[in-house]
Amino acid sequence: MENQSVVRRQRLKRRARRMARRVLPFVASLFLATPLAAPMRTKAAPTMGAELRLPTAAVTKTVLFDQRLHDLYRDLQVEAQGLRFEVFEKAMTGYLNLEKSGKLGEKQLLTVVDFGLPSTEKRLWVLDLEAKQVKFHTLVAHGHNSGENMATNFSNENESNMSSLGFYVTEGEYIGKHGRSLKLQGLDEGYNTNALLRSVVMHGAEYVSEDFIRQNGRLGRSLGCPALPMDQKDAIIEAVGGQTCLFLNGPDESYSSKYLNQDVAMSTLLDRDNQMI
Known part of the structure; x- marks a missing residue:
C-alpha cells in the first residue's frame, strides 16, 4: 500500500544519500589521481577503518528517480505556484x-x-x-x-x-x-x-x-x-x-x-x- 511504499522509498533515499556522501568524494579522487591508461588497483588504501560499500542497484534507481522528479519539478516552476x-x-x-x-x-x-x-x-x-x-x-x-x-x-x-x-x-x-x-x-x-x-x-x-x-x-x-x-x-x-x-x-x-x-x-x-x- 502507499504508506509502506513511501516509507520504504524514504528509507532508500536516506541510505542513498549517506552512500553518496561517502562514495562520491572517493570516486572523484580516483579519477583525478589515476591516469586513464593505468590499471585499476585491486585494493584501496584503508580509510580510517571504515568499510567502503558501493550503492546497491535499488538505491541507485531510487536516487535517479528522485533526481528526475526534482528536475522536472524545477523545470515546471510549480513550487512558486504552490x-x-x-x-x-x-x-x-x-x-x-x-x-x-x-x-x-x-x-x-x-x-x-x-x-x-x-x-x-x-x-x-x-x-x-x-x-x-x-x-x-x-x-x-x-x-x-x-x-x-x-x-x-x-x-x-x-x-x-x-x-x-x-x-x-x-x-x-x-x-x-x-x-x-x-x-x-x-x-x-x-x-x-x-x-x-x-x-x-x-x-x-x-x-x-x-x-x-x-x-x-x-x-x-x-x-x-x-x-x-x-x-x-x-x-x-x-x-x-x-x-x-x-x-x-x-x-x-x-x-x-x-x-x-x-x-x-x-x-x-x-x-x-x-x-x-
Missing part, C-alpha cells in the same frame, strides 16, 4: 503507473488538484510533461459536503455531494445541464470508482471565480465535481480530454492506491530514458 513536491511526486508516480498499464492516450498531460489547499487559492494545475510547461493554473471547486473553504471529507458514495480523491482518466465530452462537460473515470477502488455513476465530471460554474471569493470568502461548491471557472472551462476540457491523467489529492491519511507503486514508476521512467538514448 504545488508541493510531495503532491507532485504522488501525481507523477500514478501517472507513470497508468502509462505502464496502457490506460493513457498520447497526450503527455497531467492534471493535479490539491484539495489540501483552501478554495481561495489556485489549486488546479494542468502540466505538459513533454514541453515541461504549465498549461493552466486556476481555481477549482470541491464538493458541498466536503467542507467550507477547506475540503476535509471525501466519499465515493452516490448522493454524498462530496469530492472523491484519487486517480482518474478523462473520457469523452458531452453537453449537460452545466453545458460542455467532461466525463471522468475513477480508478481507485473504494475511493472514486463511482464517479461515472455519480456524474462526477469537469464542468464550468459561475461560483468558481475571484468575484465569488471576494463576496463570500470562499468558492462556491459543487455536488462532488471538480468545477472550473467559466472563462477557462472550454480550454481546459479541450486540452485534457481523451485519456489523460487527473489526480485529486486531499488530507485523507487513509487514502491508498495501487497506482502509487514506486517500483513500477521507477522502471517506467528509466525505461523511457533508455529508449531515448
Whole structure:
C-alpha cells in the first residue's frame, strides 16, 4: 500500500544519500589521481577503518528517480505556484503507473488538484510533461459536503455531494445541464470508482471565480465535481480530454492506491530514458 511504499522509498533515499556522501568524494579522487591508461588497483588504501560499500542497484534507481522528479519539478516552476513536491511526486508516480498499464492516450498531460489547499487559492494545475510547461493554473471547486473553504471529507458514495480523491482518466465530452462537460473515470477502488455513476465530471460554474471569493470568502461548491471557472472551462476540457491523467489529492491519511507503486514508476521512467538514448 502507499504508506509502506513511501516509507520504504524514504528509507532508500536516506541510505542513498549517506552512500553518496561517502562514495562520491572517493570516486572523484580516483579519477583525478589515476591516469586513464593505468590499471585499476585491486585494493584501496584503508580509510580510517571504515568499510567502503558501493550503492546497491535499488538505491541507485531510487536516487535517479528522485533526481528526475526534482528536475522536472524545477523545470515546471510549480513550487512558486504552490504545488508541493510531495503532491507532485504522488501525481507523477500514478501517472507513470497508468502509462505502464496502457490506460493513457498520447497526450503527455497531467492534471493535479490539491484539495489540501483552501478554495481561495489556485489549486488546479494542468502540466505538459513533454514541453515541461504549465498549461493552466486556476481555481477549482470541491464538493458541498466536503467542507467550507477547506475540503476535509471525501466519499465515493452516490448522493454524498462530496469530492472523491484519487486517480482518474478523462473520457469523452458531452453537453449537460452545466453545458460542455467532461466525463471522468475513477480508478481507485473504494475511493472514486463511482464517479461515472455519480456524474462526477469537469464542468464550468459561475461560483468558481475571484468575484465569488471576494463576496463570500470562499468558492462556491459543487455536488462532488471538480468545477472550473467559466472563462477557462472550454480550454481546459479541450486540452485534457481523451485519456489523460487527473489526480485529486486531499488530507485523507487513509487514502491508498495501487497506482502509487514506486517500483513500477521507477522502471517506467528509466525505461523511457533508455529508449531515448
